[in-house]
Amino acid sequence: MGGRLAMGCDIHLYVEKQVNNKWVFVNEAFWLGRNYWLFAILADVRNMNRGCVPITRPKGIPNNVTSEVQKAAEDWRSAHSHSHSYLTLAEIVAYNWTQIIIVDGILKAHEFYRWNDWGREDGENPDSWITDAGYTPIEYLTEPEMLEHIEEVFRKCENDHLETINMLKESKYHIRCQWTQPYYKMATEFWSEMMPRLLKVATDVGGCASDVRIVFWFDN
Numbered sequence: 001m002g003g004r005l006a007m008g009c010d011i012h013l014y015v016e017k018q019v020n021n022k023w024v025f026v027n028e029a030f031w032l033g034r035n036y037w038l039f040a041i042l043a044d045v046r047n048m049n050r051g052c053v054p055i056t057r058p059k060g061i062p063n064n065v066t067s068e069v070q071k072a073a074e075d076w077r078s079a080h081s082h083s084h085s086y087l088t089l090a091e092i093v094a095y096n097w098t099q100i101i102i103v104d105g106i107l108k109a110h111e112f113y114r115w116n117d118w119g120r121e122d123g124e125n126p127d128s129w130i131t132d133a134g135y136t137p138i139e140y141l142t143e144p145e146m147l148e149h150i151e152e153v154f155r156k157c158e159n160d161h162l163e164t165i166n167m168l169k170e171s172k173y174h175i176r177c178q179w180t181q182p183y184y185k186m187a188t189e190f191w192s193e194m195m196p197r198l199l200k201v202a203t204d205v206g207g208c209a210s211d212v213r214i215v216f217w218f219d220n
Contacts, residue, residue, distance in 0.1 A: 009046055009220050010034055012076060014069045017201050018211035025068040026201055030214075032194065037186035041095075043085045045218050049131060051102070052183070055095045058085040061215065069215050076219060084217040089198050090209035097184040097191075104178050105129035106138065110168035112175050113150050117161075125181060138174045146175045 011034075015026040032038065040047035044054035061073055061084050073084065107115065107129050115126035141149060150168065157163040184191055198212055205211040 008034060009036070009039065009218050011039060011042075011216055011218055012072070012081070013214055013216040014072060015198065015201060016066050016069065016213050016215060017205050018208075018213075019205060023062075023064055023066050023213075025066040027068075028197075030194065030197065033189060035187060035189065037101075037183075038190050039218065041183060041187060042087065042216070043083050043218075045083050049104070053099065055087060055091060056085070058083040060084050061217075062086050062213075065215060073215075073217065076217065079219055081217045081219045084215075086213050086215040088210050089202055089212040089214075092195075092198075092214075093209055097187075098182045100180050100182055101186065102178055102180055103186070104176070105131060106133055106174050106176050108169070109146065109149065109153075109171035109173050109175070110165050112146055112177070113165060113168055116147075120179070123181070123185075125179075125185065126177075129177075133174075139172055141173045141175055143175060143177075146173065149173060 011032050013030050013032055015028065015030050016023045017026055018024070036046040037050060037052065039045040040050045040052040041054055043056070043058045044052075045058075047054065061070065065073075065086075073081070103125070105126065107126055111126050111128055115124075119126065149171070150164070153167050153171070154164045157167055198214070202209055202212045
């Protein structure tokens, strides 16, 4: 979702829980995909052109980190890891995920066609887009021009939507669009996949969100 940069950035995330005033490693695999909007929210990483208000700037590895996470962090330091930080579940929940961000994206013709017809009015994101074309030469159309281009293709395809999408995939044209979204819609996988698991860990320690934390860092 969004963001084409010279080098990719990934997150490495571990979960700890506090039991009897001691942090304990949660021996499960917690994986997050590459979502630069989420990275910007969690720790101000890859936030250059996004304008997100982060939960906090990177805080480093906690002093009382578990030995398992400490070893993982040390193993990754030689791989140019950066922006080490941690957040309790309480901090994550207290954050205002409903604040609004302006998204600036570049869409291909078929991406715009699908979004404009089946998601835009409902406040959904396009299926895919990029935020920066880099050095790739791109031919842009205004929205009226793009709509006219799509209508021409639609007629050639005899009003067949699937055939129109397939033909538009061959189009050289792009369009730059802006739309607004609440932060949580820019991190849907985090909320659908990660948060339920963190809440489950919290139930294991009496339901206290302050006794669960994620410890994480990034690599390029």
